[in-house]
Amino acid sequence: MLSRVADNLYWFSRYIRRAENTARLVGVGSMLQLDLPRSVRFTWRPMIDTVGAGEVFNALHPDAGTDVADAEVVRFLLLDELNPSSLRVTLTQAREILRGIRDALPQEVWEAVNDLHLYVGASGERALQRRYREEFINRTVDGCLKVSGLLSANVSRDIGYQFLRLGTGIEQADMTTRIIDAGASGLITPRTEEDREAFRNMQWMAVLRSLAAYQMYRRHIRQRVTGEHALRFLLQNTEFPRSVQFCLTRAQHVLPTMPPRPSVDRHLNRVVGMTRNADPVWLAAQNPASFMDDIQTRLSDLHQAIVEGYFYN
Template identity: 60%
Template structure:
């Protein structure tokens, strides 16, 4: 397989999974806001930093306290934000355009329909009334593409690059969504409300990852910081947990051309997650750990790029 084709398949799957997770995160944040009592509010600004767009947001909006509409528009449809959801879907479409012959035609139709929907309805992103429908349409479109890739693509080397991109992207997005909770999205009215709002915040994190029902099924306990971290970092059965994604990568690598650099970096990421102590992270906060995990995942991506795509 040409390295250019492998690179595009890898990035196409990453863009699709990134768009889905961004839509889920913003949608759940809006739903939490509706459930908050008077006097409490959502801090939307941490979402910008979590998704790696802080500098660009400051350039466009300055140092003033941003309104919800400013942040949501910036993250969803701002043309000058390279990581806006609108641009992520556009990148997915353009990436697939160059390798259309390698994937079923239905994949192109689905991603093109999603792109055209976003381009035709950008005003819905800024409207509280229409935003849930807008984001739900994006999640459904991304899941449709993912289903087509799973059901209709031959299990050859190209498919392994699709799976690899999905696994790395999901592990990264799971860590970033955990980081939003560490940043403190819900601003409590008083210290007396802090514990209740903390539980609500971590329920929101689980819902952002479509994990709340599976959390209750596996653990059968109320949501706590420690148990949520345990589930999202180390659960071996839930497909969006970090350990599940890394275990999937562990199964993919033997089916690809061997690259020692990739295997070495992968072992570092796996070791970090294995050694994680959710009880301690719940006390000190998961922020520093998440930073280290994102560095390991970035190093893994760099090793994949250097080993497979620069040849």
């Protein structure tokens, strides 16, 4: 397979999974905003920093400060064409990649991506209103899942499919850490210190629901939602498909089917060990944002090793 085609397949799967999880990320804030009493202060700004777009947002909105309206943040994360990580831009990039490799994937995949791209363009503005936001997020997530289902059901298990799987695993691991980061960050300012624990658990419940993980959490953990249990489940569970450990294990299973690249194996084993050895009790007691940043940095190093090993060697 040409390295250009392999690169495009890898990035196509990453963009589809990134679009899905960007919508889920906005869903974290939307769920919390609906569940909280009006007297509790909710701040949307940390979500922008979670996706690493703080500098872009500051450049576009120099006078925004920290108290940013929800519609402004939602527009930036979902629709802003000047934000390279927005949902709209991500889907546009996936669509343009697919246009160049349409002979490598089934026609139904092109149709599904194109339909989703047109839907976001036509209905995205409605998502700025709270009453329509959940519908838009659900429709977008369903569209991305349809593409993932088509790839899983209709693509031959050749080397191209392995690059799709590799991109999916790495992107989902990265986005799971970002959604954890968003849920654990300072989105909520409690009225009193006594309320802090209750609202913190509410945040973790929103994180689980946004990742479609709440029911599986209840099945595996069988205890009330706490930061410690949620972190253990989302980081280290080996059976839930969106947990960081599951996604990295998926990537480990892919590598033996591909040409050997010791640097890729080394970087992947490093981030797997870091995740496996994490202490959820300690992370829940502290701010887990720093640990999530470390995982994201290691995943970035892994991505760079993949690029150098498979696409531009």
